Every structure is written in structure tokens, then in C-alpha cells.
Amino acid sequence: MSAIGIDLGTTNSATSSYDPERKEVSVLTNSSGKNLTPSVVGLYRRDGAERFIVGDTAVKWAARQPRETVVSVKRLMGRAFADPLVEQAREKLSYEITQGPDGDPRARVRMGDRVLSPDQVSALILRQLAQDASRSLGEEVTHAVITVPAYFGDAQRAATRDAAEQAELVVKKIIDEPTAAAVAFGLHKKSGERSRILVYDLGGGTFDISILHAVKNEEGHGQFHVLRFDGDSWLGGDDFDQAIVDRIVTWVKDTYGIDPSGDKNFLYAAKEQAEQAKWELNAQESTDIVILAAHRAPDGTVIDVEMPLTRSEFDGLIEPMVRRTMTLVDKTLTDEGLTADDITDVLLVGGSTLTRAVYETVENRFGKDKVRRNINPMECVALGAGILAGTLHAIECPEPECQRLNAESATECEDCGRSLANARSVGDTGLHEVTGPAMGIAAVRGSQRDVFVPIIPSGTPYPLPEPRRQTFETTDGRRIRVPVYEGNQSVASRNVEQGVIEFELPEDIGLHRRVEVSFNYSLDRIIKVRISVPGTDLVKEDTPNRDQQGPPAAQHEEQDAAGLGPTLEHVAKETREFLADYEEYMEPSQRMKVERDLELVQRALDRGESGEYARLTDLLLTDMYNHCGLASKLMQAKRATDGASPQLGQQIIEAVGHVRTAHERGNREQVTQQARNLTNLVARAMDERSVAEVPTAEDYGSHLRVPIDRLDT
Structure with a gap:
């Protein structure tokens, strides 16, 4: 082997x-x-x-x-x-x-x-x-x-x-x-030497920052503790090349009045020349980008590209991207409670760090004496992986009282029988890592849906000695649906959905039961989910089904046949009217969320993604009636007056007027007071059942609910 x-x-x-x-x-x-x-x-x-x-x-x-x-x-x-x-x-x-x-x-x-x-x-x-x-x-x-x-x-x-x-x-x-x-x-490094290392890793497609503690023991083996990391999964040298390609396209437009951006062959040739120009500008002040017979115009004219590009022009093109990397560096340092002075070594990793504007920016931030360039940045990642391949040779049992070293192929500890699914690889090189973005589920909290409930917080030391657990309650019926998300946004759909776990409650288990959800990671930080109902034998263990990211199409097939597409279009129209009527009463973040959700809806309608229609309909209703603060209260009031008694309806209209007046005067305290009065009047109208209820998510899509005793956590 x-x-x-x-x-x-x-x-x-x-x-x-x-x-x-x-x-x-x-x-x-x-x-x-x-x-x-x-x-x-x-x-x-x-x-x-x-x-x-x-x-x-x-x-x-x-x-x-x-x-x-x-x-x-x-x-x-x-x-x-x-x-x-x-x-x-x-x-x-x-x-x-x-x-x-x-x-x-x-x-x-x-x-x-x-x-x-x-x-x-x-x-x-x-x-x-x-x-x-x-x-x-x-x-x-x-x-x-x-x-x-x-x-x-x-x-x-x-x-x-x-x-x-x-x-x-x-x-x-x-x-x-x-x-x-x-x-x-x-x-x-020398034996016994300690370092606090910041790794600035700018490759072809991704950018990562990591901060680590490192020490070399007397046997000459390194021990590494990852403290924190951050990054951008869509930022790298390819984007530098693309900036030059965009400049070439603009040059052709300006020179010939023709847009070549739809010509795949042209774009590929431009990408090759852009990459070459990028490296040439490290050593010289200017270069010429020449692409003969680059594009054939609609009238048959063959177009050549002969475009000069200076280093200062190139630096200007990539400056926003380089600045973005340093913003993330500063954020990572701040999150860990550190400054640039606390870093002993800065490692430049990835071929894009050979770009002059990049390494000079990093040197200006940390000082030339801290920036290490003694290992080829194009090869150092592979070298480190090779060291680990040769020095990690066992799996440590996670049981604190056992900790036996098992063969790499073992699935259970040879001594205590404990599963090694979340155990740590060990060897001459010691690694202590932390998790990335939080991992959790979408759930219902109070009247709010699409709430992200973290189960494994961001930056958790990994591997976990024990699974992380949270307790929830069932909502609609026997169908249990647990969408798993990764991210740090409080709204679940703003994070990255990893898939879903679905199952049915057996008939012998009553409805509205407590459900325990626990998360753990495999050796390679791939999530494992366990769902159980305390006091019963029901246990569901699985990895999220990524074939069903977003509501599965089959789940809504019958509903869609009944007209979910037109329903979504109608609700989208109402939401646009809501935005036009109440925009002045929204916070900027609330308005941006509504606009973003409308874009998601339009994209789903354009692509015919019927499996998304029910969720997006629900999302827009929640935007209008729950998530937009004062604007939502005014929308609810308008709905409540339609079927309220004449006397109560008049009181609601007057209360709305008071809220609007206070808002126009900029009196936030009075706005809060009048809005509270309006909310009470709307609640009275609903209690009288003189109107249809404001949409408040009677159908929770089989999602779990945060228990009342945990609403403030």
C-alpha cells in the first residue's frame, strides 16, 4: 500500500x-x-x-x-x-x-x-x-x-x-x-519553536484564511491547532483572468462596435492570453495582448485583437478583489481577538499569491519580515498533504476512558467497540481542527418559519467528542421533514441547504411529541444526522438527501396540478403591491429580503421549478405578514378591517392613521406606542372571527418547531 x-x-x-x-x-x-x-x-x-x-x-x-x-x-x-x-x-x-x-x-x-x-x-x-x-x-x-x-x-x-x-x-x-x-x-521549523501562523491562500478559484498555533516537538513532528478560518469560495486567480477578459471584450466593442462575448472560442482564447499577460506584468510595466483572427463578425469580417495593457491598469482591475481578501483577513483576526502584531508568520499559498499586487499588499499589512516565501506556493499544499499521508497511521477511539489507536481501516474500536465514525486520525503529525459555518436545521419559531436553528455552531473544535443535540416538537402531523442547512444566517433559506431527512411517525406514537435532533461529523467533516423520539424506540439515522434539496417535486405534484403555479404568481403580484405601498415603512434589510425573495420566485417560475412553488408561496406570505415590521403590521391591519365590525373597523383605521402620522414626524417612540395599540386592535378583530385569519402558517410543511420553553434561546 x-x-x-x-x-x-x-x-x-x-x-x-x-x-x-x-x-x-x-x-x-x-x-x-x-x-x-x-x-x-x-x-x-x-x-x-x-x-x-x-x-x-x-x-x-x-x-x-x-x-x-x-x-x-x-x-x-x-x-x-x-x-x-x-x-x-x-x-x-x-x-x-x-x-x-x-x-x-x-x-x-x-x-x-x-x-x-x-x-x-x-x-x-x-x-x-x-x-x-x-x-x-x-x-x-x-x-x-x-x-x-x-x-x-x-x-x-x-x-x-x-x-x-x-x-x-x-x-x-x-x-x-x-x-x-x-x-x-x-x-x-526548529524543535520546540512555537508559531502563530496566518495562512493567506489565494488559488485559482477560492480564497482561504486560516490562523493556527504550531509547535514542533523534540521528535521533530509538528502539532497544529486550527484557531479560526474564513474565506470566499468564489474568489481567485481565475477572477483576475476574467477581469482582463472583460477588458478585452470592452476593447473589441470600443474598437469595432461588435460584442464578442457570446463567442465561446473567442472567450477561451482571451482567457489564455489573459493568464499569460497576468504573469508578464509581474516582471514588466506593460504588455500587448495579441489574438489573431479572434472573432468573426456577423458580416464575415475577421477581427484581430491587439490591445496594450499596463501593470497599473491591471492593478486597478483586480484592486477590488485584493481589497476583498484583506477585508476577510482583518475580519478573521478580529473574530479571534488578534491583531497583525500577534501573527509570527504569514504563509503565502496558491499560485495567485505570485501576483505582484497581491504579495505587496500582504507585505505592507504584516511587514516583509513576517511573510514566508521559502516554499513554492504552488506546491506547499501538496507537500503538506504528502506529509500527512505518510505520518497519519491510526484512528484514535473517541471514548475518553479508552483512546485506543486503531488501524485506519477499522470502523469500531478493537477494545471498547465504540464507533470510529467521528474519530480523529492520529500519527506523528498532530492536527486539531475546528468546524466552518454553523450546521443546523430549518424550523418554526413562534409564528416565524424559515428560521435557522444551529446545532453545531461555527468554530466548534473538531472532531466532536459527543454529538450535538437540540430538542424540537412536531407540527402538522405524522410527516416529519428536517431540512439541513449550513451557514451563519438566521434565515434558513439564506444559508446553503445540504438536503433533507424525511420519515413518518408510526401510528402508535402520538402527535405533537418532542423530537431530538443530533448532529455529528464523519472523519471528513461530512454531517451525520440522528433523529429520535424520547421514550420510544423510534430512531432515524441518515445523511441529508442531497437529491431532494428544496421541497421534492413529488411532494407537491398533486397540489401543483390544482394550480400552485398561478397561486404563486398571484401572491408574487400581491407582494410587489405590498412593496410599492409600504416600502417607506420598511428597514433597508427588510426591503432587500423581499426583493431577493421575489427574484427567487421569478427564477423558479421561469424555469418551471414546480417543486419550489409551495415553499416560495409560503415565503412571500411570511415576508408580507410577519417579517417586515411596521409594514407587516399595516398590511395585517388592512386585512383585518375587511371583515371587522363597523366600530372596530373604524378604530383600526384611526389607529393606522396615528401610526402613519407618527412615522412621518420621525417620532420612533410614538410609532412604537401606536403600533402596539394597532396590534391589539387587529388581534381583537381576529378573536371575533369576523374575518378570515391572516395567513400565519397553519401548514408548516412538516417542519419541526422550537419548543416554547426555548423561544428566547
């Missing part, structure tokens, strides 16, 4: 191997004799046959067939087709991104007549990397430590593991890229 480290990058990938006797790690060369393999997959055709090509070979053929050459597939891993980031990729990438078959919400890529998932494409890259590594080492590679961006969510990590399994690799560990880089850096 041979184990390697793999940096599965957005633009390039690399592998490495650790020699435990010499305590040295080295990057392995590929079949082209190079250290880096382009993360590119193409479809090669000859004599009626087809086969996939990977790496440098795929790059050579890309100019001929840009629509059948997949690049930057890492950005699509684990994402739904409707994800705004995927929509952004569809506009910029040369190949077709499509929806999965049979209602599968996940993104797919089309290559010729074939439709592949991003993990299938990544599996082709991983298989090529493993084959090249086997050739280089002279023995078969079977195991690997694979790196991912620190801010990769649960779905992205699961997709990475799926890709490795399809490539017939045993995954020893999925490790965060900045942590792997710190491990590689620690190899050069």
Missing part, C-alpha cells in the same frame, strides 16, 4: 510523497515530467471513437473544442444547478452546465453527448494523478490525503470523497488546504 498527498486544485493539481526514514517530502512529477497537472478534462475524438483526456493533453486540444473541455470544475463541486454561483459560472465558462436528470437539483456538465457530474469529472483527474504517482514511485498508489478549501461546505467535501472513491482511492483524510500548507511550513 502506498499513500500520497493530493492537492486537487481549481486550476492545477499536484501530488507528493513522504519518506519517513529521511523525513523528507517531495512533489511527484506527472507523465509529462512536470510537477503540476492542469485540472482540465477534455473529450478526444478520432476514427469514430471517443475517450477522455486529462491535464496537459486536454489543454492542447482545448482551443479546438472549448465547449467539450471542462476547466475549474472544482467550483461546481457539490452545488445545485440553481445556485447563484453556478449561474455565474454558466455565463463565464466555455462549456455547458446543465441540470441533473429526473429532477436531481445538482449541477452537471455536458461533454458531447455525455452529461457528467462534477465529481465524475474530478474522479478522472484524480485517477490520472494516482496513475502518474504510481509510475513515479514504482508501486501502486491506493491511499491518499486530499486537500479542499477550508471554506468548502459539507456538500463539497462529500463530493470530493465521492470523486476519490470513483477513482478507486481510499481516502485517509480530507484536509483543509491552509492547514496542509502550515504542515509543510512546519517541516522547516
Whole structure:
């Protein structure tokens, strides 16, 4: 058995191997004799046959067939087709991104007549990397430590593991890229030396910041404690290239009056030249971008590109992105209670840190003496993964009174029998990590739906010694639906849905029971969910079903046949009228949420996503009647007067007038007082049952409810 480290990058990938006797790690060369393999997959055709090509070979053929050459597939891993980031990729990438078959919400890529998932494409890259590594080492590679961006969510990590399994690799560990880089850096530290390291990792497609404590023990092995991390999963060197591509498109428009942005071949050629210009401007003040026969105009004219670009112009194009990275750096330091002075070492990781404007900005912030550039930033992640592949050799039992070291292949502790599903990989290199965004569920809190209830908070030390638990109550009936979300927003739908857990309560269990939901992570920080009803034998253990992100279409098939589409259109029309009538009474954040939800509705209607109609109808009703503060109170009052008794109706109208007057005068205290009086009058109207009830979510979509005794927590 041979184990390697793999940096599965957005633009390039690399592998490495650790020699435990010499305590040295080295990057392995590929079949082209190079250290880096382009993360590119193409479809090669000859004599009626087809086969996939990977790496440098795929790059050579890309100019001929840009629509059948997949690049930057890492950005699509684990994402739904409707994800705004995927929509952004569809506009910029040369190949077709499509929806999965049979209602599968996940993104797919089309290559010729074939439709592949991003993990299938990544599996082709991983298989090529493993084959090249086997050739280089002279023995078969079977195991690997694979790196991912620190801010990769649960779905992205699961997709990475799926890709490795399809490539017939045993995954020893999925490790965060900045942590792997710190491990590689620690190899050069002296025994006993302590560091507080900030890793600035700007790759082709993602940006990560991690802060770690590191110390090298007397045996020469590093111990690493991850303190905090943050990042942007859609910011990297590809975006630098795209900024130049956009500049080329503008130049063609200004010079020839023609828009070439719909020409996939032109965009691919522009992307190649943009990347070359980016590197040239590190060493020189200006360069010329030349693309002969770049585009054919509608009248048949062939257009050449001959555009000058200076370093100062390039720096201006990428300045907002570089500034964004430093904003995230400052936020991460502040969240950990640190300043730049508290950092002993800054590691520049990822090929994009070779860009002059990037490394000069970091040096200006921390000082040149702290910025370490003694390891190739394009290779250090792979080197760290290789060290871990060679030095992690056991799984520690999580039982505090046991802690036996078990073989890597074990699923249960050989001594106490405890499950090793959430155990920690251990070895000569010590790793102590923390979780990323919070993980929780969408639930009902009071009269509010779409509430995010965290179960594992952000920054929790990982692996967890015990699962994290929360108690809820059932709502509608025997159907239990638990949507799992990852993120830090209080509104569940603003976070990233990981999938759902669904089941039916047996007839012998009464309704409105308490339900316990517990979360834990697997070795690779992939969420495991356990749902139980205390006092019964009912236990449901599962991972979220990502095939049902968002309400499954089948769930609403009958309702949709009865006209849910027109209903959603009608409610959207009412919501637009609500926005027009009451916008002045909303906070900016409330108005932005309503506008965003209306955009989601329009997108779902345009795409015919009928499985979303019920949820979005419910979301708009909640926006109007519950989530918009004073505007919602005024909307409720208007509804209440329609069927109220004449006397009470008149009182409500007068109370509305008082609220509006106080608001116009800017008297917040009086607004609050008058709004309270209005709320009481509306409640009286509803108690009299003279009007239809204001929509308040009688149907909670089988979601769980936060118990009354926990409403303030």
C-alpha cells in the first residue's frame, strides 16, 4: 500500500510523497515530467471513437473544442444547478452546465453527448494523478490525503470523497488546504519553536484564511491547532483572468462596435492570453495582448485583437478583489481577538499569491519580515498533504476512558467497540481542527418559519467528542421533514441547504411529541444526522438527501396540478403591491429580503421549478405578514378591517392613521406606542372571527418547531 498527498486544485493539481526514514517530502512529477497537472478534462475524438483526456493533453486540444473541455470544475463541486454561483459560472465558462436528470437539483456538465457530474469529472483527474504517482514511485498508489478549501461546505467535501472513491482511492483524510500548507511550513521549523501562523491562500478559484498555533516537538513532528478560518469560495486567480477578459471584450466593442462575448472560442482564447499577460506584468510595466483572427463578425469580417495593457491598469482591475481578501483577513483576526502584531508568520499559498499586487499588499499589512516565501506556493499544499499521508497511521477511539489507536481501516474500536465514525486520525503529525459555518436545521419559531436553528455552531473544535443535540416538537402531523442547512444566517433559506431527512411517525406514537435532533461529523467533516423520539424506540439515522434539496417535486405534484403555479404568481403580484405601498415603512434589510425573495420566485417560475412553488408561496406570505415590521403590521391591519365590525373597523383605521402620522414626524417612540395599540386592535378583530385569519402558517410543511420553553434561546 502506498499513500500520497493530493492537492486537487481549481486550476492545477499536484501530488507528493513522504519518506519517513529521511523525513523528507517531495512533489511527484506527472507523465509529462512536470510537477503540476492542469485540472482540465477534455473529450478526444478520432476514427469514430471517443475517450477522455486529462491535464496537459486536454489543454492542447482545448482551443479546438472549448465547449467539450471542462476547466475549474472544482467550483461546481457539490452545488445545485440553481445556485447563484453556478449561474455565474454558466455565463463565464466555455462549456455547458446543465441540470441533473429526473429532477436531481445538482449541477452537471455536458461533454458531447455525455452529461457528467462534477465529481465524475474530478474522479478522472484524480485517477490520472494516482496513475502518474504510481509510475513515479514504482508501486501502486491506493491511499491518499486530499486537500479542499477550508471554506468548502459539507456538500463539497462529500463530493470530493465521492470523486476519490470513483477513482478507486481510499481516502485517509480530507484536509483543509491552509492547514496542509502550515504542515509543510512546519517541516522547516526548529524543535520546540512555537508559531502563530496566518495562512493567506489565494488559488485559482477560492480564497482561504486560516490562523493556527504550531509547535514542533523534540521528535521533530509538528502539532497544529486550527484557531479560526474564513474565506470566499468564489474568489481567485481565475477572477483576475476574467477581469482582463472583460477588458478585452470592452476593447473589441470600443474598437469595432461588435460584442464578442457570446463567442465561446473567442472567450477561451482571451482567457489564455489573459493568464499569460497576468504573469508578464509581474516582471514588466506593460504588455500587448495579441489574438489573431479572434472573432468573426456577423458580416464575415475577421477581427484581430491587439490591445496594450499596463501593470497599473491591471492593478486597478483586480484592486477590488485584493481589497476583498484583506477585508476577510482583518475580519478573521478580529473574530479571534488578534491583531497583525500577534501573527509570527504569514504563509503565502496558491499560485495567485505570485501576483505582484497581491504579495505587496500582504507585505505592507504584516511587514516583509513576517511573510514566508521559502516554499513554492504552488506546491506547499501538496507537500503538506504528502506529509500527512505518510505520518497519519491510526484512528484514535473517541471514548475518553479508552483512546485506543486503531488501524485506519477499522470502523469500531478493537477494545471498547465504540464507533470510529467521528474519530480523529492520529500519527506523528498532530492536527486539531475546528468546524466552518454553523450546521443546523430549518424550523418554526413562534409564528416565524424559515428560521435557522444551529446545532453545531461555527468554530466548534473538531472532531466532536459527543454529538450535538437540540430538542424540537412536531407540527402538522405524522410527516416529519428536517431540512439541513449550513451557514451563519438566521434565515434558513439564506444559508446553503445540504438536503433533507424525511420519515413518518408510526401510528402508535402520538402527535405533537418532542423530537431530538443530533448532529455529528464523519472523519471528513461530512454531517451525520440522528433523529429520535424520547421514550420510544423510534430512531432515524441518515445523511441529508442531497437529491431532494428544496421541497421534492413529488411532494407537491398533486397540489401543483390544482394550480400552485398561478397561486404563486398571484401572491408574487400581491407582494410587489405590498412593496410599492409600504416600502417607506420598511428597514433597508427588510426591503432587500423581499426583493431577493421575489427574484427567487421569478427564477423558479421561469424555469418551471414546480417543486419550489409551495415553499416560495409560503415565503412571500411570511415576508408580507410577519417579517417586515411596521409594514407587516399595516398590511395585517388592512386585512383585518375587511371583515371587522363597523366600530372596530373604524378604530383600526384611526389607529393606522396615528401610526402613519407618527412615522412621518420621525417620532420612533410614538410609532412604537401606536403600533402596539394597532396590534391589539387587529388581534381583537381576529378573536371575533369576523374575518378570515391572516395567513400565519397553519401548514408548516412538516417542519419541526422550537419548543416554547426555548423561544428566547
